[in-house]
Amino acid sequence: MRKGTTMAKVKNDQHTNPKSDIEIAQGANMLPIEKVAAEKLGIGAEHLESYGHYKAKLSLDYIDTLKEKKDGKLILVTAISPTTAGEGKTTTTVGLGDALNRIGKRAIICLREPSLGPCFGMKGGAAGGGYAQVVPMEDINLHFTGDFHAIGAANNLLAAMIDNHIYWHENDKTLLDNRRVTWRRALDMNDRSLRDIVTSLGGVANGAPRQGGFDITVASEVMAILCLSKDLTDLQRRLGNIIVGYSRERKPVTANDLQAAGAMSALLKDAIKPNLVQTMENNPAFIHGGPFANIAHGCNTIMATQTALKLGEYVVTEAGFGADLGAEKFFDIKCRKAGLKPDLVVLVATIRALKMHGGVEKADLKEENLAALEAGFVNLERHVSNISHFGMKTVVAINKFSADTAAEVEMVKQKCAELGVEAVESDHWGNGSAGAEDLAKAVVASVEKGESNFHPLYPDKMTLWNKIRTIATSLYGAEDVIADKKIREQINALQKDYGHFPICIAKTQYSFSTDPDLRGAPSGHAVPIREVRLSGGAEFLVVVCGEIMTMPGLPRVPAATNIHIDKDGRIAGLF
Numbered sequence: 155m156r157k158g159t160t161m162a163k164v165k166n167d168q169h170t171n172p173k174s175d176i177e178i179a180q181g182a183n184m185l186p187i188e189k190v191a192a193e194k195l196g197i198g199a200e201h202l203e204s205y206g207h208y209k210a211k212l213s214l215d216y217i218d219t220l221k222e223k224k225d226g227k228l229i230l231v232t233a234i235s236p237t238t239a240g241e242g243k244t245t246t247t248v249g250l251g252d253a254l255n256r257i258g259k260r261a262i263i264c265l266r267e268p269s270l271g272p273c274f275g276m277k278g279g280a281a282g283g284g285y286a287q288v289v290p291m292e293d294i295n296l297h298f299t300g301d302f303h304a305i306g307a308a309n310n311l312l313a314a315m316i317d318n319h320i321y322w323h324e325n326d327k328t329l330l331d332n333r334r335v336t337w338r339r340a341l342d343m344n345d346r347s348l349r350d351i352v353t354s355l356g357g358v359a360n361g362a363p364r365q366g367g368f369d370i371t372v373a374s375e376v377m378a379i380l381c382l383s384k385d386l387t388d389l390q391r392r393l394g395n396i397i398v399g400y401s402r403e404r405k406p407v408t409a410n411d412l413q414a415a416g417a418m419s420a421l422l423k424d425a426i427k428p429n430l431v432q433t434m435e436n437n438p439a440f441i442h443g444g445p446f447a448n449i450a451h452g453c454n455t456i457m458a459t460q461t462a463l464k465l466g467e468y469v470v471t472e473a474g475f476g477a478d479l480g481a482e483k484f485f486d487i488k489c490r491k492a493g494l495k496p497d498l499v500v501l502v503a504t505i506r507a508l509k510m511h512g513g514v515e516k517a518d519l520k521e522e523n524l525a526a527l528e529a530g531f532v533n534l535e536r537h538v539s540n541i542s543h544f545g546m547k548t549v550v551a552i553n554k555f556s557a558d559t560a561a562e563v564e565m566v567k568q569k570c571a572e573l574g575v576e577a578v579e580s581d582h583w584g585n586g587s588a589g590a591e592d593l594a595k596a597v598v599a600s601v602e603k604g605e606s607n608f609h610p611l612y613p614d615k616m617t618l619w620n621k622i623r624t625i626a627t628s629l630y631g632a633e634d635v636i637a638d639k640k641i642r643e644q645i646n647a648l649q650k651d652y653g654h655f656p657i658c659i660a661k662t663q664y665s666f667s668t669d670p671d672l673r674g675a676p677s678g679h680a681v682p683i684r685e686v687r688l689s690g691g692a693e694f695l696v697v698v699c700g701e702i703m704t705m706p707g708l709p710r711v712p713a714a715t716n717i718h719i720d721k722d723g724r725i726a727g728l729f
Contacts (some may be wrong), residue, residue, distance in 0.1 A: 168284060168584035169556040175283050176728050179291035182434045184208050190432045195262075195465050203427065205299045208290050211427040212440075212461065214386065220464035226260075227601050228463060228496040231472040231551075232481040232541075234534050235673070236663050238516055239506035242283065242553040242583065246502045246590075247472040249286035249582020250551070252435045253594035254468050256587040262466035263288070263433065266454045266474070267302065267444035268295045269372045271344040271706055274714035278729040284583030286590070288431055288439045292725045301380075302342045302371050302444070304425040308393075308418040309340040309376045313366075315414045316398055317354065321361045330407045332364045335399035336687070342371035346707035373449045373704040376418070378658075378692035380426060381443035381455045382491055389426055390419040392691040408690065428458040435587055438466075447474025448663040449704045451483040451694070456492040468601075470500075475663035477501060477537045478629050485544045486610050486625075487656050487694055495608050497601045499541050499548045500593075503534050505558045505566065511673045520557040527562055531569050532675040536666065538573055540629045545607040549596050550577035554584065576600070614654045618645050621657045622683070622697055630666045631677035641683050645695075648688060652695065661699040668700025 187210045191197040201216035231247040247263060254261035265288065268280035279295035281288045288294060297303070320332045341348065348368035354361035371377060375396055383389035394415035397406045409415050428442045442458035445451055452474030453459075462469040473480030481499065489496065505527065506519045512530030514523055534550070541548050550570050552563060563579050570577035578596045581589030612624045619642075626632040637645070664670040667679045687696040698704070708714075716727040 172556075174729065175279070175281075175287060176291060176726065178285060179281070179287050179289050179434070180724065182287075182289045183436075184289055184432060185436050187430060187432065190436060190438055191430060194260075194436075194438045202430070203424075206293075208431065209293060209299060210430050211299060211424065212430055214427060217428075217457065217461050220461060223464040225463040226466045227468050227498075228459070228494060229468060229470045229498050229500060229597060229601070230481060230484055230496050231470060231500045231502060232477040232484075232537075233475070233502040234507060234537050235476040235478070235511070235665060237507045237510040237673070239504065239510045239519055240555075241502050241504055241507050243472050243502050244280055245283040245286045245583055246500065246551050246553055246580065247470050248282040248288055248433055248439070249580060249587065249590040250500065250593055250597065251439070251470040252286065252433050252437055252587035253582065253590035254470070254597070255435070255437045256591060257594050257598070259468050259594075259598065260466050261437065261468040261470060262462040263437070263439040264454050264459050264462050264469055264471035265439060265441045266452075266472070267298055267429070267441050269302065269370065269444055269446070270296070270342045271370050271372070273728070274708070274717070275344045275706065275712055276709040278713055285434060285586035286582040287434050288441060289434055290431070292728060294431065294441060295728060298441075299429050301425040301429070301442070304421050305374060305376050305380060306340050306342055306371045308421040309371070309374045311418055311421065312396065312398065312409055312412070312414050313337055313339045315412050317361055319412055320364075324362060329401060330399050331402045332362050334401075334404070335364065335366070337396070337398040338366060339368045340371045340374040340376070341368050344370065344706045344708045346703075346705065349703065349705045367705070369704040370446075370706060372444050372446045375689045375692050376422075377443065377445050378450055378689060378694075380422060381445055381451070381453060382488070382692055383426065384456060384492070386419065386423065386426060389422060390415050392693070393418045394691070395693075396691040397688055406690070426457065428455065428461055445474075447480035447483060448702060449660040451487045451658050451692075452480040453484050453488045456488065459494065460492065477540055478666055479659070479661070479663055481541065482611065482625065482629060483658060485608070486612070487658060489608065490610050490656060491693070496546065497606055498597060499546045500551050500597065501534070501537055501541065501548050502551045502553055503566070504553045504555055505562045506555050508534060508566070513673075522559045522562060524561060524565055527565055528569070530674060531566070533673070534566075534570075535573060536631065536675040538575055543611055543628055545609045547600055547605040548575050549593075549600055550575055551593050552577055552579040554579055554581040554589070618649050618653055618655070618657070618695060622659070625657060625659060626681040630681060631675060631679070632667070632681045633678045635681045635683060637683035641686060644686055648686070648695065652688060652690075656694045658689070658694045658696045659699060660696055660702050660704065662702055668702075
């Protein structure tokens with residue numbers, strides 16, 4: 155067990171004398187994961203596969219025994235459109251989970267695994283912040299239990315088998331055409347130089363040269379499949395249905411056609427098991443899967459969420475970026491496929507971010523500015539309205555920052571009340587569960603009223619084009635979607651066999667539009683479709699809009715430049 159400073163001793167001075175996230179995390183009093191599992195969930199050590207003292211995977215055999223248990227209440231934490239000012243969705247998820255346990259509810263947290271790309275890039279880690287974190291923070295943000303490596307390996311095994319297939323069957327016109335390969339390689343790192351590459355140079359022995367590229371691992375269809383699979387059988391079925399390209403006769407070629415699904419499944423046999431860790435207050439958290447919501451479906455695994463629902467009274471989970479992306483995909487993809495029926499949405503906002511949506515530059519956010527706050531409130535208002543399209547009730551969590559003024563907080567509460575929505579200030583960052591107690595009570599009160607009546611935004615039978623248009627016009631405030639003739643013909647061709655698939659839109663997270671600089675709640679814009687990608691295994695259609703990249707790049711000064719190991723072997727600079 156790590157020795158650290160107790161919560162009671164440090165909570166009150168975080169706003170005046172803040173410690174870094176990693177400093178706080180390294181001072182946590184962690185319990186052995188077997189003790190957390192036994193005391194909080196009633197799970198014996200024989201059902202855990204330990205990765206050191208503080209991380210474990212839950213066995214699939216044990217998960218199978220839970221199927222007949224009654225589900226707990228499902229809370230989705232989402233947020234307003236993100237800004238560089240910060241919103242704190244994961245931090246709020248952790249803080250709310252801790253606070254629910256504090257007020258006597260058996261609550262479990264379900265999060266996504268962080269990617270190394272943003273961790274070493276601009277965004278930093280994704281284990282919460284302040285006194286609302288999951289631990290061990292360094293392990294979770296770095297290699298964790300190796301799930302991402304397994305996903306990347308499975309992805310790239312398929313890529314290797316594709317090129318091997320082309321090498322040995324080059325003259326067979328009924329098989330894969332090397333000009334029509336759609337499968338890309340994957341790497342869990344931001345590396346813009348790998349977006350577009352040429353492979354197999356160097357002569358005949360190295361194969362047939364072709365254009366290809368890398369996506370970041372979280373954008374791989376293998377990641378989406380892992381997150382949407384219900385069990386090992388479903389996993390292998392979905393992997394086999396991956397469409398890797400087309401023959402010269404333009405017929406789809408799948409991973410099953412290459413006999414790759416079995417080996418890919420073997421690489422993922424441990425990765426599919428949910429990972430159990432703890433919060434700084436020793437409450438259980440499942441962290442499993444990690445697709446981005448701006449380029450994938452942005453939710454943790456179905457297996458983790460469903461397992462948590464069988465074990466807890468309340469399950470608090472999050473979906474990536476703003477509600478227009480993460481929440482929409484949570485509802486329209488994850489809930490649709492898993493048969494989940496969420497009970498409440500918690501929409502996270504910060505005074506800082508709302509002022510930024512109102513036109514204030516980041517350097518000036520510490521100054522009270524009620525006019526900008528009112529102007530930026532339209533972003534929160536749009537998200538509240540969007541959530542209601544799914545039949546869901548919303549509670550707004552005002553994630554407290556040190557510079558917030560009483561007048562600013564009161565304005566947000568008042569304007570939320572005018573929308574018929576309760577807003578609660580929460581200081582989980584500074585005070586852990588004690589700071590989120592009011593939020594937890596508001597969540598329980600709302601859930602117990604049973605006012606949510608969840609339904610997806612669109613039915614399965616709606617055409618693919620109309621599904622895309624419905625999302626854009628109903629949630630983004632767009633006038634219409636636009637696409638050139640080639641894209642329209644592609645969507646029309648997919649309609650016959652895949653028209654029942656849901657839509658996974660890839661676009662900037664910073665705006666309702668495809669322009670990342672257009673803050674607030676823009677309306678009347680057009681959403682341009684750049685490309686569509688059929689995910690036959692994940693069973694959705696990826697619609698790439700605007701300039702969004704499925705392989706991000708590093709910023710001018712990457713976070714990696716500040717990360718190092720001290721003389722005692724402790725990691726520093728990770729945030």
